[in-house]
Amino acid sequence: MFLNSADADFDTQFAQLLTMKREDSPDVDAVVAEIIADVQSRGDAAVIELTSKFDRMDLTPETMAFSREEMDVEIAKVPADQRAALALAAERIRAYHDRQLPSDESWEGPHGEMLGWRWTPVEAAGLYVPGGLASYPSSVLMNAIPAQVAGVERLVICAPTPDGVANPLVLLAARLSGVDTVYRIGGAQAIAAMAYGTDTITPVDKITGPGNAFVAAAKRRVFGRVGIDMIAGPSEILVIADKNNDPDWVAVDLLSQAEHDESAQSILITDDAGFGLAVANAVETRLETLERREIAGPSWRDFGAIVVVRDMDEAVALSDRIAPEHLEIACENADVLAARVRHAGAIFIGSYTPEAIGDYIGGPNHVLPTARSARFSSGLSVMDFVKRTTLARMTPEALKAIGPAAETLAKAEGLEAHGLSVRARLNRLNEQ
Amino acid sequence: MFLNSADADFDTQFAQLLTMKREDSPDVDAVVAEIIADVQSRGDAAVIELTSKFDRMDLTPETMAFSREEMDVEIAKVPADQRAALALAAERIRAYHDRQLPSDESWEGPHGEMLGWRWTPVEAAGLYVPGGLASYPSSVLMNAIPAQVAGVERLVICAPTPDGVANPLVLLAARLSGVDTVYRIGGAQAIAAMAYGTDTITPVDKITGPGNAFVAAAKRRVFGRVGIDMIAGPSEILVIADKNNDPDWVAVDLLSQAEHDESAQSILITDDAGFGLAVANAVETRLETLERREIAGPSWRDFGAIVVVRDMDEAVALSDRIAPEHLEIACENADVLAARVRHAGAIFIGSYTPEAIGDYIGGPNHVLPTARSARFSSGLSVMDFVKRTTLARMTPEALKAIGPAAETLAKAEGLEAHGLSVRARLNRLNEQ
Structure with missing residues (x-):
């Protein structure tokens, strides 16, 4: 699939790319x-x-x-x-x-109360x-x-x-x-x-x-x-690259996702149509001898895409719509572009960071959100294996200061016992 | 339900309390x-x-x-x-x-590579x-x-x-x-x-x-x-209290959960049987006049429990098995006990912190894990509305240092293109 953002029907074509159904989950x-x-x-x-x-x-x-x-x-x-x-x-x-x-955090509130949380x-x-x-x-x-x-x-x-x-x-x-x-x-x-x-x-x-x-x-x-953890879908890669890259490097990066699964998706966004074509050719060349060509070939043919854009600003905007699992950025000012990306599972910056480094040895986790879920979720991390308990300890002064407001809200919500649990204490404090 | 940890059949009874089915979700x-x-x-x-x-x-x-x-x-x-x-x-x-x-974090790895993440x-x-x-x-x-x-x-x-x-x-x-x-x-x-x-x-x-x-x-x-976010079940409170508490305060705290829903659950754990009885009586007294007694009454009758334990160590151990949504700790050394709790959505420490304070005005979130899910999940927080993008940028030196290991692992996993994406770059670097 070869798309150009200057084409009249680009929006339609890109929307198709976004909503392409890649996986038929059998109903088991x-x-x-x-x-x-x-x-x-x-x-x-x-x-x-x-x-x-x-x-x-x-x-x-x-x-x-x-x-x-x-x-x-x-x-x-x-x-x-x-x-x-x-x-x-x-x-x-x-x-x-x-x-x-x-x-863990804990601090003192305005009335001497303790607030915080513990992991x-x-x-x-x-x-x-x-x-x-x-x-x-x-x-x-x-x-x-x-x-x-x-x-x-x-x-x-x-x-x-x-x-x-x-x-x-x-x-x-x-x-x-x-x-x-x-x-x-x-x-x-x-x-x-x-x-x-x-x-x-x-x-x-x-x-x-x-x-x-x-x-x-x-x-x-x-x-x-x-x-x-998440329910992962088929893997995806998006490469943003300018013409100052070796087309073969980008080609193998695209194929390193495609070889996972026939329903994997590999996309290149570039601001140079000639470079896009060179990558397409390099992919074909590599596919001739690739061990897993029976998997990578259909994946690239059915779901692969090369998108030519006017400039890298457009590339970032399209990338955010894709919300890719893996994003490689190999172009001038790659760091600056990376800092502007809003939705991606992992970003691999510069020509010397093929995504495979992240799969094995870079350090970051390779369990990442697929199928546009990077819009609202993160890759696996230590946070998936801890949980937070919130803490609060009121002083009598704090209860006097904020208790009446809780009582008012409890009444407004029709929850009498909630209010009474505050009132019982306030009555005693007011007697003292 | 009145349980005593000294009773012969306590384990069976407590297990029943834990697995009690409180909600019939209609199949909609x-x-x-x-x-x-x-x-x-x-x-x-x-x-x-x-x-x-x-x-x-x-x-x-x-x-x-x-x-x-x-x-x-x-x-x-x-x-x-x-x-x-x-x-x-x-x-x-x-x-x-x-x-x-x-x-956000970013740091330099041992070979000049950048690693980090961004929220x-x-x-x-x-x-x-x-x-x-x-x-x-x-x-x-x-x-x-x-x-x-x-x-x-x-x-x-x-x-x-x-x-x-x-x-x-x-x-x-x-x-x-x-x-x-x-x-x-x-x-x-x-x-x-x-x-x-x-x-x-x-x-x-x-x-x-x-x-x-x-x-x-x-x-x-x-x-x-x-x-x-989570799929919340009926609300729960567990109060751990010693005899130095006003039984009426604890009673209204228990009822403040019971009034939410007939399938809500309120439990008291105490090391003093007499105090437990006093709370049970105070609950009955309050129920006579409570506006929402038609809800709180059945909840307390069907799912409420008072558990008498030998000491507060036992209370904490049982609490962790319950993994309560809300936990009030009102006893000597409440802070120390709170620090030892492993599974709870929120802890309210001391006699002046009724759970209703947390529902409205304390500051911590009141959307909390129910049905023992505090074993593996947290209440709602800012973290539910952000997501992490991991970052990596290899230098040529870093790729030379760690790339071969990635290649080895890719080969071992039968993923040739993964290895090639590293090898293509290493070959160029080795030529230089």
Whole structure:
């Protein structure tokens, strides 16, 4: 799709790009409701049966979790270069997230009253890690490290092992990020087990992590019983680049999203039509040999776009309408432009910051809001694993000063006992 | 319900108290789905028809919102004492929430790279205010002021006016907290209109505020398209008090929750059985004359509880299992106990801090997590109206230092283009 903001029908075309339906979520809600009810009523037995059915894997309550020795054996298989890379990633992600810990506050109000708030960690969190091709060790770090930094006491993972095949790098990532237990279970049954508990699995308070349609539907259903992170849609990248870039660099950046999923979306906005064309050509060239061309090709063909604009001001305005999950800005004054962006999950600034750096090793979290939800939500962070308790302590003087106003408002709202709870105290204070 | 932790069956009884089903949510999902689809396809016409049907109120696109003059007329009806009380409440709520604005951060990493994040406000927020008896001006302040403090540009309210009856104090609260437009519409149709927009109503990015089962179901359905706050359940209070309290004060505090709703829950935990009995008697005495005894009575009878414990350590442990929305602590060393509480929406410390102070005028928000969700979530705050964009800018040196690790991990995850996006740049840098 090649758009030019100077064209007469640009607005229509851009609106189409914005509202393009990229994902057909199969309606699995009825199946998921059944699975959850089954796990609630039969516990371990249901989890074991469903794992046998879906993952062709026979478990017992005793083998549901990896033992320490089993993990050691798997982890020993990880080659040294991967081990070092994962350790560096964990270190940088931890350093970034360490700065996100919010601070408690308390202060004195005008009448000697104390006001403030206090943050406490969620007690137990469960992280879902998909099986098979989408079993990403980087996602383990991105979910578990913020929880660990927050001070979550008990951190568990559910990661299915279809046909018994484990992912050693996932297990290493779990160990590096303070995970206590890794269960070999997946799907809606894993979400239900973490939300409601079974004899073997102690329930958690918060569930995060990506998953297929069944996992997403299960998370929606258990929301309220436990906290959940976002329900992520297919990945997206928007690159804003001027002609002073290597078209091939931008092409591989676009393809690094496209290779995730046929419904991923990659968009380039540039102020130079010639550069846009050069990138389009570079994408085609790269697609000829790319390992995942069967995925990246359809994604680029169906949802990719190159948008030519008059100037970079227009680029920023269009970017805010897209509210991209990932935004690369590679042009003159990239910092200035970045500071003007209002809606984006993450911004990668300058030609030496390909988005893949953010996926693995930069430090910021790679779990980010998709499908324009950066308009109202943020990526995963330490804040997802803490919660705030507000504090207030009135002095008699404070109650005398502000109590009557509370009483007035309670009366206006027809809530007599609210007023009485203030009045009972004021009467005593006035007697004194 | 009178429990004693020394009793043999206490654990069973306490577990029953925890899992007591207080709310039967009617299944209105099918009706709500139809209403949302109708508003999506017919816009204003659907909203007008549904308002006529449910609120017996005939609107046109022109009269859907209150005009400035109409608001002036309504607001002029507010008595002076209510006006002053609301202004004081707004001032104190604003002062508290002003301190919640998060700050942007950026720093230099070990290789000269820039890392950080930036907060931006949600552009437009919509606040739902129920009609009739539950139309609370205090809730307008508690929802709108955090949005205003966050810097939300456009703030609208949907507040149904059944039979054309407006609530002057709600309109005054809207004006005091920077609301731009108040629409006379309610129910699922109002939520749909704010999420999807109509010719008259520009869509918003975030919807907050309480509502009935239809409103709650509609919020769940539009979640993802827009952000929402929590889905609140019936209100709860837990009072921890020793015998050095006036039983009547504690009784009215318990009733101030009970009067909200027949499914509200009020619990006292005390280390003195005699005091517990005195409070039980004081509740009965107050119930004889309480205006809302037809609501508070059944709530106290069906869901109220007095729990006698051995000591205050036990009280805190049980409180954490309840994870109460509101927690009052009125005993010796109340501050020390408060500091040890891990799960509570809001804590009111000392005998002079009845929870009603927090509902109206204390400063902290009164929109708080119910139904044990304080284990994993927080009350409404400025944070609900801002979102974080993470930032990263690599230098060539940084890319050289950490790029190879990203490449290694990309390969391990089978994502070739991710690795290529790093490799293409490293190759150039290595040539130089």
